[in-house]
Every structure is written in C-alpha cells, then in structure tokens.
Amino acid sequence: MRVGLMGLGRIGAFHAATLAAHPLVDELIVTDPVRTSPYGRPGDAFEADVVVIATPTSTHAELLLEACRRGIPAFCEKPVAGGVKETIEVLEAARGNRVRIGFQRRFDAGYVAAAEALRAGELGDLHRVHLITADPSPPPAAYIPLSGGLFRDCHIHDFDILRWVTGREVVSVYATGANRGAAFFGEAGDVDTSAALLTLDDGTLATVQGSRYNGAGYDVRMELAGTKATRAVGLGPRAPLSTTEGLQPPGEPWPDFVARFADAYAAELDAFLRDAPGLCSIEDALAALYVAEAAELSRRENRLVQVAEVRGAVRAVS
Numbered sequence: 001m002r003v004g005l006m007g008l009g010r011i012g013a014f015h016a017a018t019l020a021a022h023p024l025v026d027e028l029i030v031t032d033p034v035r036t037s038p039y040g041r042p043g044d045a046f047e048a049d050v051v052v053i054a055t056p057t058s059t060h061a062e063l064l065l066e067a068c069r070r071g072i073p074a075f076c077e078k079p080v081a082g083g084v085k086e087t088i089e090v091l092e093a094a095r096g097n098r099v100r101i102g103f104q105r106r107f108d109a110g111y112v113a114a115a116e117a118l119r120a121g122e123l124g125d126l127h128r129v130h131l132i133t134a135d136p137s138p139p140p141a142a143y144i145p146l147s148g149g150l151f152r153d154c155h156i157h158d159f160d161i162l163r164w165v166t167g168r169e170v171v172s173v174y175a176t177g178a179n180r181g182a183a184f185f186g187e188a189g190d191v192d193t194s195a196a197l198l199t200l201d202d203g204t205l206a207t208v209q210g211s212r213y214n215g216a217g218y219d220v221r222m223e224l225a226g227t228k229a230t231r232a233v234g235l236g237p238r239a240p241l242s243t244t245e246g247l248q249p250p251g252e253p254w255p256d257f258v259a260r261f262a263d264a265y266a267a268e269l270d271a272f273l274r275d276a277p278g279l280c281s282i283e284d285a286l287a288a289l290y291v292a293e294a295a296e297l298s299r300r301e302n303r304l305v306q307v308a309e310v311r312g313a314v315r316a317v318s
Contacts, residue, residue, distance in 0.1 A: 004045025008035035012054035073098035100279040107267040110233035124228030129206035134214035141184040160288040216240035217253025
C-alpha cells in the first residue's frame with residue numbers, strides 16, 4: 001500500500017523509518033513544510049491509501065477532517081484535537097471512516113501483560129493503582145502554552161492506559177500541581193509537578209504523579225495492587241531509579257519516550273496497517289480527554305470534580 005506521513009518531528013521521523021521498512025508499505029509519501037527525510041519521497045500525503053499524522057496538535061483536527069472527507073483511513077498521534085468540542089466534531093465526521101489515535105502504551109509488552117494478568121484473576125480483586133509519568137527535563141518554553149497543560153499533554157496517556165488495563169471508567173478526580181522549576185510554566189497557567197487521586201466506577205482508587213524535572217531519566221510506571229498479588233509495569237533494567245537498600249537497575253536509564261516505547265510505537269503502526277484490533281478509537285481518546293479536563297478543572301478550582309460534570313458541561317454548550 002501507499003502510506004502518507006505528515007510531520008517529521010521527533011516521533012514523525014521515527015515513524016518514517018518504521019514505515020519505510022514495513023513489508024506492507026510499497027511507497028511512503030512524506031509531507032513536512034520544513035524538514036526532509038531519507039525515507040520516502042516528498043509529496044502530498046493525501047495521495048496515499050492511508051495516512052499517518054504526526055504534526056503539531058493544532059493541526060490534527062483539520063487533517064483528520066480532510067482524511068474523513070476523502071475517505072482515507074487515518075492514524076493520528078494523540079490528541080485528536082486541541083479541545084473537547086473539536087474532538088467531538090472529528091468523531092462525528094469520522095463515522096464510517098477508519099480513524100485510530102496513537103496511545104502506544106496499549107502495545108507495550110508490560111502493559112499488555114498487566115492487563116492479561118488482571119483479567120485472568122491473578123491479582124484478585126483490584127483495590128489500588130498507581131501511575132507515574134515523569135520527563136527527565138522540560139520541553140522548550142514555547143511549547144508549554146500550546147501543550148494543553150500537564151494533565152492533557154502527559155497524563156492523558158495515564159488516563160487512557162488506566163481505562164484500558166482495568167476496563168473501568170474514571171468517575172471522579174481530585175488533582176493538584178506545583179511549580180518548582182522554570183517560571184514559564186506558571187506564566188502559561190500550567191504546572192511542572194502534578195498529583196491526582198482518581199476513583200473508578202467500582203470504587204478502585206488510582207493515584208497519578210508527574211514531573212517535568214525527573215533528572216534520573218524518563219520514568220513511566222504503573223502498579224496494580226489486588227487482594228492476591230501486586231503487579232508493576234516499568235521496573236525493567238532501564239528504570240531510572242534506585243533503592244536505599246542498594247538495588248539499582250543495571251542498564252542506562254531511558255532518555256525519552258521514543259526510546260522507552262520504540263517497540264510499542266512500531267507494533268501500533270503495524271496494527272494500524274493490518275487493520276488489527278487494539279488501537280485507540282476516537283471514542284476512547286475522548287473518554288481519556290474528559291478525565292484530563294476534569295483533572296485540570298480540579299487543579300484550577302482546588303476541588304473534587306466528577307467526570308460527569310465535564311461531560312454535562314460539554315453537552316450544555318453544544
């Protein structure tokens with residue numbers, strides 16, 4: 001098949017190499033107004049049979065809508081759009097068209113194994129979940145005002161994988177944050193450190209923590225504690241942490257998300273090209289966004305927020 005790739009930033013460049021080497025890809029057409037790639041040929045990505053969108057967030061909705069108008073299957077890195085209203089517009093336009101959203105943790109071997117163990121009853125009844133997403137250093141200052149904030153930009157991955165692994169919905173969120181580093185976070189109305197308590201629809205409690213200043217390395221983990229066992233994801237030989245008891249992973253810490261999830265990104269694209277199950281739908285992406293919106297509202301207003309409140313507010317406006 002012919003594949004059109006839009007965007008050659010950090011993840012786009014990785015996708016270009018992955019797609020060019022894929023056995024189902026006969027031709028790769030690459031579109032980027034600034035960058036070039038040794039993989040594929042430059043051109044109009046919409047000339048292809050399917051498109052992969054790895055452009056800045058502000059362009060996602062427009063490109064997805066164009067793909068839907070042309071009836072071209074599309075894979076787009078998260079998020080679907082910059083906000084809930086635009087996400088719902090894309091959802092409505094995509095009825096009958098194959099659109100999938102990039103939440104690569106669903107294809108990471110550790111998260112897959114955790115989901116299988118939970119469903120098989122190996123953990124017993126799930127009571128607690130803990131998630132961490134921590135970057136080793138902050139992104140450029142210019143990125144923060146466009147990012148949507150820490151909960152929408154980073155923790156939306158935690159919210160999606162929490163739903164996917166547990167099979168439950170988040171019903172309420174209490175979130176807070178702090179600024180311990182550069183002033184540009186606060187100037188943009190954002191935080192560089194976060195914590196949240198989520199309650200699932202069966203009463204399970206989940207905690208989420210994040211940071212833009214995790215100097216030890218890129219740290220993404222999940223712990224699931226049940227009545228029979230506790231299972232952790234992300235404690236491999238390159239986990240960027242040590243213990244006071246002297247235990248230290250033997251490998252070099254993960255430097256960034258591309259290195260940590262390289263296999264998952266490749267497996268996700270393979271699933272899209274083969275039209276295999278497991279990819280995130282627009283509906284699932286919207287569900288994670290609702291949780292992120294509730295977390296941001298909770299942080300700003302310093303109160304418990306029901307996710308239904310956010311959904312209701314959107315319906316009232318629309």
